[in-house]
Amino acid sequence: MSAARVVMGRAKRGLYAGRHIQFGNQVSEDGGNKSRRTWKPNVQTKRIFSLGLDRYIKMNITMHALRCIDKAGGLDEYLLTTPEHKLDNDLAREWRTRIAAVYNKLYTMEVAALTVKPGCEKKLPQHLQARSRGFTLEQLKALEARNSSHLNALEAGNAS
Structure with a gap:
């Protein structure tokens, strides 16, 4: 991971898909008074099924990441097709290597079965x-x- 990119601590423990805490002002409608506040990502604890590992993986995940997973076609496809620099944490990279190893093993078994x-x-x-x-x-x-x-x-x- 590059030193220039800062990832918040909680994002290192789940799939956040680039979502971070945002800071700004909440402006009142009547007087226009400003008060500082934060907007935190919508993080939920979910169990997501991995076809390659044939099991559920429990993790903290943002709703944006969940929509990205649905769009990609599943957790395996999301982790395998997302570029390395877009995965914020080591947890996602670890799951990616495990899933890739399973798919490589299945591929070699399939190729061996196709020899006639x-x-x-x-x-x-x-x-x-x-x-x-x-x-x-x-x-x-x-x-x-x-x-x-x-x-x-x-x-x-x-x-x-």
Whole structure:
């Protein structure tokens, strides 16, 4: 974390998504009298489910961060897609590394499961057969485009 950026103490213990205490004046309607006050972030203690870890994580979280999590598609997606400099604290970085490790492990297991023995290719769907044969990315895209054009032609024929 850069030394120029100051993070309030409570934000180090939860997901605050950049929200901090704000200071200002409350101005009365009648006389215009000013009185100093603070606006604190709307922090709640929530249990948020992590698909990668398959468990609930209890943490202090602002409602802004909760909306960001919903928009990203879940806690895992939020932590993995948010840039490093936008995560205010070490707690979020720790959860990110745990979730990333689980997803990396799942990915390696999936890749290992997709390796196909010779002669068993006919049992696989067409796009998996192409992957097992070692097609390039451009060849796979061309294959998908050809398949989608065939599906569109079939749908147009069924619609008439």
